Amino acid sequence: xxxxxxxxxxxxxxxxxxxxxxxxxxxxxxxxxxxxxxxxxxxxxxxxxxxxxxxxxxxxxxxxxxxxxxxxxxxxxxxxxxxxxxxxxxxxxxxxxxxxxxxxxxxxxxxxxxxxxxxxxxxxxxxxxxxxxxxxxxx
Amino acid sequence: xxxxxxxxxxxxxxxxxxxxxxxxxxxxxxxxxxxxxxxxxxxxxxxxxxxxxxxxxxxxxxxxxxxxxxxxxxxxxxxxxxxxxxxxxxxxxxxxxxxxxxxxxxxxxxxxxxxxxxxxxxxxxxxxxxxxxxxxxxx
DNA sequence: ATAAACCCGGTACCTTGGTATAGAGTCAAC
DNA sequence: GTTGACTCTATACCAAGGTACCGGGTTTAT
Numbered sequence: 001x002x003x004x005x006x007x008x009x010x011x012x013x014x015x016x017x018x019x020x021x022x023x024x025x026x027x028x029x030x031x032x033x034x035x036x037x038x039x040x041x042x043x044x045x046x047x048x049x050x051x052x053x054x055x056x057x058x059x060x061x062x063x064x065x066x067x068x069x070x071x072x073x074x075x076x077x078x079x080x081x082x083x084x085x086x087x088x089x090x091x092x093x094x095x096x097x098x099x100x101x102x103x104x105x106x107x108x109x110x111x112x113x114x115x116x117x118x119x120x121x122x123x124x125x126x127x128x129x130x131x132x133x134x135x136x137x138x139x
Numbered sequence: 140x141x142x143x144x145x146x147x148x149x150x151x152x153x154x155x156x157x158x159x160x161x162x163x164x165x166x167x168x169x170x171x172x173x174x175x176x177x178x179x180x181x182x183x184x185x186x187x188x189x190x191x192x193x194x195x196x197x198x199x200x201x202x203x204x205x206x207x208x209x210x211x212x213x214x215x216x217x218x219x220x221x222x223x224x225x226x227x228x229x230x231x232x233x234x235x236x237x238x239x240x241x242x243x244x245x246x247x248x249x250x251x252x253x254x255x256x257x258x259x260x261x262x263x264x265x266x267x268x269x270x271x272x273x274x275x276x277x278x
Numbered sequence: 279a280t281a282a283a284c285c286c287g288g289t290a291c292c293t294t295g296g297t298a299t300a301g302a303g304t305c306a307a308c
Numbered sequence: 309g310t311t312g313a314c315t316c317t318a319t320a321c322c323a324a325g326g327t328a329c330c331g332g333g334t335t336t337a338t
Contacts, residue, residue: 010284020285021327029325040334042285051273058272063246066325072272076263083266084259090250090268097247101240107202108236111229114201120223124215127222129229133197133211134190149314159315160297168295179304181315205295 006036007045016053023053031056031070063097145175146184155192162192170195170209202236 013020026032032052036044052073059069072089075081117128124130152159165171171191174182191212198208211228214220256267263269 008285019327022325024287025326038334040285041287042334054275055269055272058275060325061246062250062272063243072269076269081263082259083257083261083263083268086263086266086268087254087257087259090254090257094247094250094254097243097250101243101247104202104236104240104243107200108233108240111201111233111236115226115229115233118222118226118229120221120226122222124220124222124225127225129222129225130194130211130215133194133201136193136197147315158297161295163317164296177304179315180317181304199295 005047007047007049009043009045012045012049012053015050016057018053018057026053026056026066029066029070031066031073063093068093144186146186146188148182148184151184151188151192154189155196157192157196165192165195165205168205168209170205170212202232207232 007015009020009023013023016023023032027034032049035046035049038044055073056066056069059072060066064072068089072086075085075089114129114132117132146154148159148162152162155162162171166173171188174184174188177183194212195205195208198211199205203211207228211225214224214228253268253271256271
């Protein structure tokens with residue numbers, strides 16, 4: 001390991017807070033480029049691999065799937081891609097997140113209504129929650 | 140088919156709005172009880188299977204997983220289960236949904252901040268969205 | 279110099295909620 | 309009385325995002 005910034009896969013994994021298998025998986029998926037190898041076949045990563053890993057994890061935290069992240073990464077590489085392209089992806093994701101939030105709000109309201117209709121005592125035979133579940137119902 | 144209310148799997152599927160395979164899958168998972176069979180092995184369902192199917196679908200719409208639905212169903216069967224037990228499941232689900240909403244709100248806010256930091260023109264080299272993704276960041 | 283820790287590739291497995299396919303048997307209608 | 313629609317079982321496959329195991333080779337530390 002002559003290169004001072006070269007990381008073995010284990011070190012990259014520890015620094016990046018992921019599992020070694022995850023790194024190999026990302027490489028298979030094309031999210032991480034295939035790194036240099038030692039004579040014996042060990043992967044050797046430069047620092048940019050760590051930044052790439054961070055990119056992936058941050059994007060995941062923001063709700064992007066690995067496929068979408070792949071898309072973001074390849075956009076970034078393609079010359080001619082503009083900031084606007086990236087921003088569009090972000091806006092699309094915002095819209096998707098908003099939709100998911102709305103769906104969950106609807107679910108929450110329906111559940112809350114059911115839970116408050118149930119006075120919470122007695123046998124299940126006449127539980128309004130169970131009853132409601134047995135009948136069609138525009139949630 | 141002497142029984143007037145007996146349904147073949149195909150009819151049950153159509154009435155319930157699901158795929159035939161889904162019904163068999165629910166049976167394998169234990170969500171639907173194994174029905175009676177004709178001499179030739181065809182499944183024959185009574186009307187309560189349809190109600191059960193509706194229960195499952197409604198509960199899914201409310202965000203319950205199939206395992207949780209299984210739990211609800213077996214709770215309902217157990218004598219001694221009270222309305223309060225059911226209500227507790229509903230409240231737990233409400234809390235989980237609320238947490239998911241909060242997570243998504245956080246994601247949405249982070250994405251919105253990034254998108255508005257990006258003026259949407261120029262090359263990707265200095266796109267604030269991409270930059271933000273490369274650095275650790277308490278979302 | 280030898281044990282511990284590391285790494286290799288390949289493959290299989292996990293969860294969730296189904297869907298598809300194959301090859302066979304059965305039922306209803308014309 | 310045969311064609312077409314239906315059903316049967318068993319097994320495999322899908323997305324998504326990994327995780328685990330295996331049998332071997334390599335490095336590192338003592």
